[in-house]
Amino acid sequence: MNALSPIQADLGLKRLSDFVAEFAGLLDERPVESALIARGGRLLTDLVSHDDWLPEAYAQPDPERYRQYLLHLDPRERFSVVSFVWGPGQATPVHDHRTWGLIGVLRGAEFSEHFVRDAEGALRPAGAVRTVYPGSVEAVSPRIGDIHRVANAYDHKVSISIHVYGGDIGKVERATFDRSGQEKRFVSGYYDAPVLVP
Numbered sequence: 001m002n003a004l005s006p007i008q009a010d011l012g013l014k015r016l017s018d019f020v021a022e023f024a025g026l027l028d029e030r031p032v033e034s035a036l037i038a039r040g041g042r043l044l045t046d047l048v049s050h051d052d053w054l055p056e057a058y059a060q061p062d063p064e065r066y067r068q069y070l071l072h073l074d075p076r077e078r079f080s081v082v083s084f085v086w087g088p089g090q091a092t093p094v095h096d097h098r099t100w101g102l103i104g105v106l107r108g109a110e111f112s113e114h115f116v117r118d119a120e121g122a123l124r125p126a127g128a129v130r131t132v133y134p135g136s137v138e139a140v141s142p143r144i145g146d147i148h149r150v151a152n153a154y155d156h157k158v159s160i161s162i163h164v165y166g167g168d169i170g171k172v173e174r175a176t177f178d179r180s181g182q183e184k185r186f187v188s189g190y191y192d193a194p195v196l197v198p
Helices: 006-028 033-048
Strands: 067-073 080-086 101-107 110-117 123-125 130-132 137-140 147-152 159-165 174-177 183-186
Touching: 006 033, 006 067, 006 080, 033 101, 033 137, 033 159, 080 147
Parallel strands: none
Antiparallel strands: 067 080, 080 159, 101 137, 101 159, 110 123, 110 130, 110 147, 174 183
């Protein structure tokens, strides 16, 4: 996608700002998680159905690994909005989130593979690998399933997804897993860029 004009950039920031305000309003209602995921998912679906708002500075890949840009952090840290930028062929390890999350594909496509523990505690795939296209949203949480692996579906171009999590995901202590289910703790942080919508 070409760089946004100043007018497009202003409209794009308004689109994101409106999403942030609506999501904050939803959380003000203190919905149960199932309602939050359903209603928040519709808000995110609307956001990622329009690829005209993310500035190029927040869509830049890294040649070595995916980048995670903080777009917004709720002042009370109830939620964060992040752009994940995948270079060609890049993927996450199997990992968890330890909070609810919504993942919407904005550009390109992603492979999404979910895992569950078997009786011995090892991880096994929970269904087939899904290909997720722009405008589609998936959900994770400890309640509905929180362990997955995500990859850019393309080996020749960038893919971008927008993630919304129940907290400051860059500070949450999470884990990656090997197939035996053994975990390794990590804190992801963010790529060094200014917050897009304070």
